[in-house]
Amino acid sequence: MSTKSKRNLSGCPIDYALSVLGDRWSLIIVRDLAIRGAKTYAELLDGWEGISTNILAQRMRHLESNGIVEKRKNPANWRSSIYELTPKGRDLAPVLAEIILWGGAYNESDSPKNEAYDTVKSDRAKFEAAIRENDEIAQ
Amino acid sequence: MSTKSKRNLSGCPIDYALSVLGDRWSLIIVRDLAIRGAKTYAELLDGWEGISTNILAQRMRHLESNGIVEKRKNPANWRSSIYELTPKGRDLAPVLAEIILWGGAYNESDSPKNEAYDTVKSDRAKFEAAIRENDEIAQ
DNA sequence: CTATCAACTTGCATATTGCAAGTTGATAGG
């Protein structure tokens, strides 16, 4: 019921990637975990785009079952859980980088949210390393 | 009605990219145009994943209105039209490459459809150049 | 044993998807 990708996969790596991330929200969530430093459910809910709570829960389940994120208890606050990218999830850093470069080059907007574009453009290796080391970059 | 992305965009380049390509089919179509050498509506319909005709028409309209593909008459066959990637669409080559590398690394399948993975891995520059020059790479 | 609060779930209206079948329109052949 939470499997996603009703249809059979073709075996193509792009089709596989889309079965995991091919919707309007999954990459936004990955971005928030990788770049914006979101760690809790509440922080993810509070992102720029305003995902609704049922969709967030559903997507987190899907991302978790596909090995992109994992959940653990917050040792500092018994109430909250901490979501983080797994190594597989952090390996999406180059994908994020290329999407940001493409989107930034063709996006009309020059809102402050375009900041990531400048970051990747000026030092892509650093951008990717920061995600790999699980650091926050900005905000 | 064919606008896609009901919700407002945040201004983030990733969100912009997702408003254009963030669904189960758009990147499959781009792949078929960029890598598999599909040129006509019928060839796109006949892809590995079996998109249905109404969805294909809708997505082509969306990709066209977002400047990713363009349609022209086939000079050799008055009946058929030819779809091709625009420069903006061809600039997705690095995105495709990274997705293929990620998907290929984590995809269980080793069907012949995984061929693109080997191609990108062994000579990524050539892979991207082929798309930029609007050549077909394989099959 | 009650209040708190992060993390969800549920109900329901609206929107999107997918299958199957039908339509359109330019022209080639009769």
Next chain:
DNA sequence: CCTATCAACTTGCAATATGCAAGTTGATAG
């Protein structure tokens, strides 16, 4: 000029998914 052909689509409709608002859960602090 009239009919068959065929690539490129529409259309109808049932099944799914999305999104909003409101409600529930469960551990623990006081």
